[in-house]
Amino acid sequence: MKIVRYHQPAASALAPLYGYAGRNPVVAFEREFDRLFNNALGEMFTLAPELAPNRAGGFAVDLYEDKDNTYVRAELPGVDRKDINVEMVDDYLTISGSRKAFGADGKETEAVEFSRSITIPESVQADKIAAAYENGVLTVTLPKREEAKPRKISVEVK
Amino acid sequence: MSLFNTLLSSRNRTQSESAETPAAPAVTPRYEIKENADAFGLEVWLPGVAKDGLELTIHEGELTIVGRRAWKKPEGWTQLYRETPLADFSLTLAHDNTFDADKVVAELRDGVLRVTLPKAEALKPRKIAVA
Secondary structure (H helix, E strand, C coil): CCCCCCCCCHHHHEEECCCCHHHCHHHHHHHHHHHHHHHHHHHHHCCCHHHCCCCCCCCCEEEEECCCEEEEEEECCCCCHHHEEEEEECCEEEEEEEEEEECCCCCEEEEEEEEEEEECCCCECHHHCEEEEECCEEEEEEEECHHHCCCCCCCCCC | CHHHHHHCCCHHHHHHHHCCCCCCCEECCCEEEEECCCEEEEEEECCCEEEEEEEEEEECCEEEEEEEECCCCCCCCEEEECCCCCCEEEEEEEECCCECHHHCEEEEECCEEEEEEEECHHHCCCCCCCC
8 A cells, every 4th residue: 555645736825716706605606607607618709719819829909090100009918029020011010929938947938929910901101110018018100101191171062 | 707798798797796896897817826946926917007007915815916007098099909908907816825925026027927925934845854
């Protein structure tokens, strides 16, 4: 017979607070239900799983415009500025790069690559694109071409 | 929560929750827990959160992180497409007090929060000399 020492699973030291929810059994049940539901069926409702935010290789993107520029904001937390590539080819803006991951001992492990292409609805002055990275969010400013800007045309009514 | 809410209206569900906490809508950030001999490491992705929008609280048995987005849509910008949630980040983890709460170090850099939770002395493996 062998006596194997029982090891407390390390995860119990810091565990997500599922089902606890302030000792209210109704809330606890709802949270637990949500968790099971998301675990089992969450993927089914994601149209393009490779583009879903928070997956390796995918990240969330927002698109804005004002009268002079189109803006793309991408959530890229924890990426070195020099590891981010922004490219504009035809109507597609491609944001790619790699994120360094760190193990428990603080040593670098294998970097994770990410890439995404976004169609830009307006034609862009490709040579004047600017990008800024702050708080883990990349903002790309794409100046619109003159002919793409909204114009006010007065029409004379005869 | 989000998926469940899209299928079943959240209106009739929020009441039981608001009785406990006036819960603002919040999303759970992506996080990772690591462990080595000396400490637990917690890495939380909080894109768009600046230092002054971050709250880290350690209670008895509970560690809470709340991150508020620093960025607001400037005047004149029109939203064409959006994937990022508007809600703030909120993460609550239960713990069993096995780390030294006075020596916790947290660093927020480029939207990633790294928390080092040094293990309590009592928990570390000790070598005992046999006389």
